[in-house]
Amino acid sequence: MKTLRIPRSPKVMIGLGIVVFFGLLTILGPYIAPDDPNNTSFAPNLTPSWHHWFGTTSLGQDIFSQTLVGARATIVVALVAGLVATLLSMVVGVTAGYVGGATDDGLSLLSNVFLAIPGLPLLIVIDSYLPVASRSNSFVIGLVIALTGWAWGARVLRAQTMSLRNRDFIEASRIIGESRRRIMFAEVAPNLLPVLASSLLFTVLYSIGAYVTLAYIGLTSTSVWNWGTMLFWAQANNASLSGEWYWFVPPGVCIALVGTGLALLNFGIDEFINPRLRESGLSARQRRRRGLPRRVRLGLTPVLRPAATQASRSVEISKVTP
Amino acid sequence: MIQIARRLGVYVVTAWVAITVNFLLPHLMPGNPIQTMIGKLQYNVTAAEIKSIRLSFGGSLHNGLIHQYFTYIGQLLHGNLGVSITLSSPVSTILRGAVPWTVGLIGISTLLSFLLGTLIGALLGWARGSRMDSLIPAATFFQAVPYFFLGTVMLLIFGSDLHWFPELGAYSLSVTPSWTWAFISSAIRYGELPMISIVLSSVAGWMLGMRNMMITMVGEDFVLMSVAMGRPRRKVIMTAARNAILPSIANLSLAIGLVVSGALLVELVFNYPGVGDLLLNAVQNEDYPLIQGIFLVITLAVLAANLVADLVYFALDPRTRTLATA
Numbered sequence: 001m002k003t004l005r006i007p008r009s010p011k012v013m014i015g016l017g018i019v020v021f022f023g024l025l026t027i028l029g030p031y032i033a034p035d036d037p038n039n040t041s042f043a044p045n046l047t048p049s050w051h052h053w054f055g056t057t058s059l060g061q062d063i064f065s066q067t068l069v070g071a072r073a074t075i076v077v078a079l080v081a082g083l084v085a086t087l088l089s090m091v092v093g094v095t096a097g098y099v100g101g102a103t104d105d106g107l108s109l110l111s112n113v114f115l116a117i118p119g120l121p122l123l124i125v126i127d128s129y130l131p132v133a134s135r136s137n138s139f140v141i142g143l144v145i146a147l148t149g150w151a152w153g154a155r156v157l158r159a160q161t162m163s164l165r166n167r168d169f170i171e172a173s174r175i176i177g178e179s180r181r182r183i184m185f186a187e188v189a190p191n192l193l194p195v196l197a198s199s200l201l202f203t204v205l206y207s208i209g210a211y212v213t214l215a216y217i218g219l220t221s222t223s224v225w226n227w228g229t230m231l232f233w234a235q236a237n238n239a240s241l242s243g244e245w246y247w248f249v250p251p252g253v254c255i256a257l258v259g260t261g262l263a264l265l266n267f268g269i270d271e272f273i274n275p276r277l278r279e280s281g282l283s284a285r286q287r288r289r290r291g292l293p294r295r296v297r298l299g300l301t302p303v304l305r306p307a308a309t310q311a312s313r314s315v316e317i318s319k320v321t322p
Numbered sequence: 323m324i325q326i327a328r329r330l331g332v333y334v335v336t337a338w339v340a341i342t343v344n345f346l347l348p349h350l351m352p353g354n355p356i357q358t359m360i361g362k363l364q365y366n367v368t369a370a371e372i373k374s375i376r377l378s379f380g381g382s383l384h385n386g387l388i389h390q391y392f393t394y395i396g397q398l399l400h401g402n403l404g405v406s407i408t409l410s411s412p413v414s415t416i417l418r419g420a421v422p423w424t425v426g427l428i429g430i431s432t433l434l435s436f437l438l439g440t441l442i443g444a445l446l447g448w449a450r451g452s453r454m455d456s457l458i459p460a461a462t463f464f465q466a467v468p469y470f471f472l473g474t475v476m477l478l479i480f481g482s483d484l485h486w487f488p489e490l491g492a493y494s495l496s497v498t499p500s501w502t503w504a505f506i507s508s509a510i511r512y513g514e515l516p517m518i519s520i521v522l523s524s525v526a527g528w529m530l531g532m533r534n535m536m537i538t539m540v541g542e543d544f545v546l547m548s549v550a551m552g553r554p555r556r557k558v559i560m561t562a563a564r565n566a567i568l569p570s571i572a573n574l575s576l577a578i579g580l581v582v583s584g585a586l587l588v589e590l591v592f593n594y595p596g597v598g599d600l601l602l603n604a605v606q607n608e609d610y611p612l613i614q615g616i617f618l619v620i621t622l623a624v625l626a627a628n629l630v631a632d633l634v635y636f637a638l639d640p641r642t643r644t645l646a647t648a
Contacts, residue, residue: 011459109335116336118624120583121601121617122343128605128613129347209468213587216470217602231471235591245478252471259466260459267462270534 009271015264022258025068026075033065037225048246055246057233066230067250073138073226075258077211080142081149082204088146089153089199094192096154097161098184108158114151123148123210127219136221145210146203153199160195164188198269201262212255227251329632333625340621344614345394349387403618404611408603413615416600421619424596427513428585431520432578438521439528440570444563446529447536458533461526469584473519473591480515488512490593516592520585527577528570535566568639574631579624586620 040059048055054063089111096107126144127135134140164170165188173183214220215228222229234248403413446454464472480486488511539545539562548558586598593599597616604612 109332112332113336113339116333116579116625116628117340118579118583118620120586121620122340124601124605125344125347125613125617128608128610205466209584212468213470213583216468216587217590217605219605231474235474245475248471248474252467252475255471256463256467260463263462263466 011264012268015261018257018261019265022075025071029068029071033068035062035065037061037066037069045244054250057247063247063250066225067254070225070227070230073224074208074211077138077142078204078207080139081145081207082200084143084146085150085203086153086200088150089157090196093154093157094161097158098165111151111154119148120213123214124219127214136224141211141220145207149203149206153203156195156199160192164191194269194272198266201266205259205262208255208258227255326636333629336625337622340618344618345391403615406612407609408607413611417615417619420595420597420600423594427516427594427596428582431517432581435521435524436528439525440532440567443529443532444536447533448540448559450537461529464522465526467523469523470587470591472523473588476515476519477591516588516594520588523584524581531570532566535569536562539566571631571635578627582624
């Protein structure tokens with residue numbers, strides 16, 4: 001059986017490392033936090049020290065604990081939103097692409113409309129009408145974010161399904177009499193997986209941004225600690241003008257790191273789908289080791305093979321030349 | 323032409339959906355938000371103002387939803403977006419003061435970031451594997467940073483620490499808004515830092531997209547052919563880039579919404595007197611007529627920008643024209 005060649009470029013490995021680290025933080029964060037994030041008993045505005053790794057807020061709360069505890073709400077909401085949005089985009093996109101006709105027209109119009117409406121303002125309008133009780137509920141917020149973030153995935157999945165539907169190997173399966181269900185699940189679905197995975201990463205990335213933004217402008221309950229709420233308090237207390245960088249830098253850097261990790265993983269998926277990108281993801285040293293030209297030559301698409309090194313190639317050549 | 327008409331149709335439907343959502347939300351929520359809202363008015367309202375607010379939500383509740391809906395749309399067509407609860411003046415008047423700032427700041431920086439990102443992306447894609455590739459991880463990081471966070475950091479470093487740029491607002495307090503050079507130069511000076519932070523946050527997306535398309539394009543036969551024909555390198559790159567830029571422009575509809583959404587928050591960080599800053603204040607004061615008015619204006623502006631992007635796309639891609647005549 002052909003094994004899947006998962007790209008092992010350093011970019012992808014770093015991305016995986018970051019994502020696993022924050023995944024652990026989501027589970028363990030509240031347990032390993034040294035203090036209660038609401039505890040205001042410390043001295044205010046302490047700079048980072050051994051006792052308070054990230055310093056304290058102007059209310060005397062430990063910022064390190066807030067960052068650890070805040071990871072959970074941030075990532076859980078992003079995951080809920082990402083999963084729901086991907087599910088929605090899969091149902092809409094695959095149906096539109098596979099069924100075609102009037103169904104396709106209707107569903108495409110729907111996703112185009114949601115693509116054209118700017119997501120964040122829509123999110124703000126919906127969220128501002130939510131009752132205060134629902135604003136502290138991770139699942140309600142996640143669902144609302146999903147509602148504004150599914151359309152991109154649906155469009156990509158529709159295009160991929162349509163292009164798959166007309167491929168020769170699908171046509172062949174149809175001719176040799178495979179059932180419609182077998183074609184859907186055994187032939188089309190595996191080829192959609194990379195696109196689906198990439199779309200999931202993208203929506204999780206979008207959802208983190210959306211959730212943090214909502215919290216930052218004060219539209220989620222301030223009783224739930226997440227990275228956006230921390231930024232909200234930092235902004236409300238003018239931390240950037242009074243030089244308290246340690247207040248808003250930790251949550252901001254965490255958001256950026258999670259985002260970078262997801263984007264790097266996405267590179268891996270892109271390289272998996274498109275061999276041309278795979279080759280371009282290598283460093284100079286790796287290229288040399290694999291016997292690729294140092295500079296890319298026009299008109300040639302070097303495709304990586306597992307271990308077809310110089311040695312085996314020279315054997316082939318020696319066989320041909322008598 | 324058919325293609326343009328189709329896109330136009332999508333935008334008309336989108337505008338209609340946005341308007342309908344705006345109308346339905348206050349009616350779908352439990353209780354009676356409109357009544358509560360009028361109860362919250364903090365100043366002495368005249369009967370005419372209450373009537374205007376009522377009308378902007380569809381008039382009297384006794385009239386049934388359909389009737390209210392048409393009243394609402396009629397009011398919109400007359401430019402009545404209701405009266406702001408906290409600022410005690412019509413929403414349309416308030417918006418008229420804020421929109422020019424936002425169009426100036428976000429419009430220019432989005433355009434700048436698109437041009438810059440596409441240019442760098444094309445070069446990166448052409449010279450892949452070169453030392454320039456080290457830009458990519460940095461770009462990925464900047465892409466993941468929320469706009470408002472980058473703005474906050476820039477404000478701290480370059481505004482309050484180094485004093486290279488003025489800190490808050492859109493113009494110096496010593497000048498009054500007018501078409502004089504003193505005012506315009508002050509506005510430019512105050513706009514620099516917000517603009518730099520928007521460009522820095524959004525440039526990476528254009529760059530990476532263009533790079534990937536360019537790499538795919540460089541592998542195409544026509545590029546090899548151009549090189550074989552001995553055309554000057556600069557011209558070959560231009561030809562490849564011209565083809566690689568098409569998906570970038572086709573994806574503008576997704577990107578403009580995202581960029582504008584992010585950029586609105588930069589206004590907050592810098593206290594820039596545009597629509598984004600207004601939106602935050604409206605949210606914090608639960609000023610629903612203002613929130614809804616801003617949502618409508620932003621949506622319509624983004625749709626207009628999309629339409630322009632589509633027209634550019636049709637002008638650049640001859641395939642769309644042959645399809646239309648066939």
